[in-house]
Amino acid sequence: MKLAIVIPAYNEAETIGNVLKNLPKKLNGVDQIVPIVVDDGSMDKTYDLAKKNTRYVIRHVVNLGVGAATTTGFEAAKRLNSDIVVTMDADGQHNPNDIKKIIKPILDRKADIVIGTRMLTIAGMPIIKIIGNWFMNFITFLVFRKWTTDSQSGMKALNKKACTLMTFHSLGYEICSEIIGEVKRNNLAMKEIPIETIYTDYSKIKGQNWLNGANVLIKMITIRLLGKKR
Amino acid sequence: MIINILVKVFSIILGLTVLIKTYHDFKKHRENLVMFLFWMVAWSLIIVATLFPSTVTLLIERISGKGVGIGTFIGVAFIFVFFVTYRIYIKANRLEQKIKDIVVKIGLKDLDNI
Numbered sequence: 050m051k052l053a054i055v056i057p058a059y060n061e062a063e064t065i066g067n068v069l070k071n072l073p074k075k076l077n078g079v080d081q082i083v084p085i086v087v088d089d090g091s092m093d094k095t096y097d098l099a100k101k102n103t104r105y106v107i108r109h110v111v112n113l114g115v116g117a118a119t120t121t122g123f124e125a126a127k128r129l130n131s132d133i134v135v136t137m138d139a140d141g142q143h144n145p146n147d148i149k150k151i152i153k154p155i156l157d158r159k160a161d162i163v164i165g166t167r168m169l170t171i172a173g174m175p176i177i178k179i180i181g182n183w184f185m186n187f188i189t190f191l192v193f194r195k196w197t198t199d200s201q202s203g204m205k206a207l208n209k210k211a212c213t214l215m216t217f218h219s220l221g222y223e224i225c226s227e228i229i230g231e232v233k234r235n236n237l238a239m240k241e242i243p244i245e246t247i248y249t250d251y252s253k254i255k256g257q258n259w260l261n262g263a264n265v266l267i268k269m270i271t272i273r274l275l276g277k278k279r
Numbered sequence: 280m281i282i283n284i285l286v287k288v289f290s291i292i293l294g295l296t297v298l299i300k301t302y303h304d305f306k307k308h309r310e311n312l313v314m315f316l317f318w319m320v321a322w323s324l325i326i327v328a329t330l331f332p333s334t335v336t337l338l339i340e341r342i343s344g345k346g347v348g349i350g351t352f353i354g355v356a357f358i359f360v361f362f363v364t365y366r367i368y369i370k371a372n373r374l375e376q377k378i379k380d381i382v383v384k385i386g387l388k389d390l391d392n393i
Contacts, residue, residue: 107386121383
């Protein structure tokens with residue numbers, strides 16, 4: 050069983066080294082762990098620092114957004130013949146120990162995709178993020194008719210079937226909602242597992258803001274209306 | 280009265296900003312001569328229309344007769360602007376998608392070299 054850990058990164062020189070160093074080296078039921086960093090056109094030393102810590106670093110020639118970087122990561126994972134793909138953020142907000150929790154339903158063949166949800170244990174989460182996340186969950190449900198408690202979570206696990214069936218058009222953060230839409234479209238089995246979120250001053254600055262929410266909404270509607278025709 | 284003045288000031292600032300930007304782009308060879316002239320004339324007319332709105336009413340009456348009011352004209356203009364915005368949005372989306380496909384393809388070439 051081969052596990053690919055896809056980490057989209059844009060200007061994450063401050064954290065990418067530690068994120069990669071802290072990844073698990075061994076996991077039950079997994080023979081090989083392959084971290085794949087997709088450097089989304091960073092202007093700092095993200096690429097060099099990632100390259101020091103993992104073999105697979107892919108560079109985007111221009112910055113497109115986390116959606117495009119995740120798409121590249123999925124494509125790379127498929128080419129490397131991975132059986133499970135995990136996505137996680139490069140800002141250090143995810144606890145690498147949660148990887149074994151979110152891949153378990155896939156190893157047990159109880160889910161095609163697992164969402165690591167931050168909303169079931171919201172202690173420490175800034176109130177603005179809680180409101181923002183519920184708002185995005187609601188919007189995602191309105192557009193794609195699939196409910197999740199954390200539609201915007203960056204930590205997910207997918208099996209080979211999910212990775213093969215899903216197609217994406219997103220460039221930015223709307224990929225999180227598009228993934229939920231793809232779960233519905235392809236009738237995939239989804240599970241949610243609570244994960245820990247490490248909120249540092251750095252990780253609080255990173256991620257989505259309120260203004261981006263409106264942009265994500267417009268993009269989601271466009272994807273819903275035009276996505277599959279393009 | 281105050282709103283009238285504010286609308287005029289806002290329109291002039293917006294119009295002049297576009298004119299300066301277009302001129303700047305043309306000087307740096309980012310804009311071709313035809314498009315430069317088109318934007319210069321179009322935005323100059325917008326500024327003139329903002330400063331002398333009565334000329335627009337007169338012009339509409341001359342062109343279409345007394346039957347068509349300024350309201351109808353503005354309504355048609357709104358529909359036109361929204362249609363153009365929609366077309367630009369769709370085109371921008373398709374272009375974004377094509378750029379994404381290219382960047383992903385180039386990125387994945389790194390994988391072949393590992």
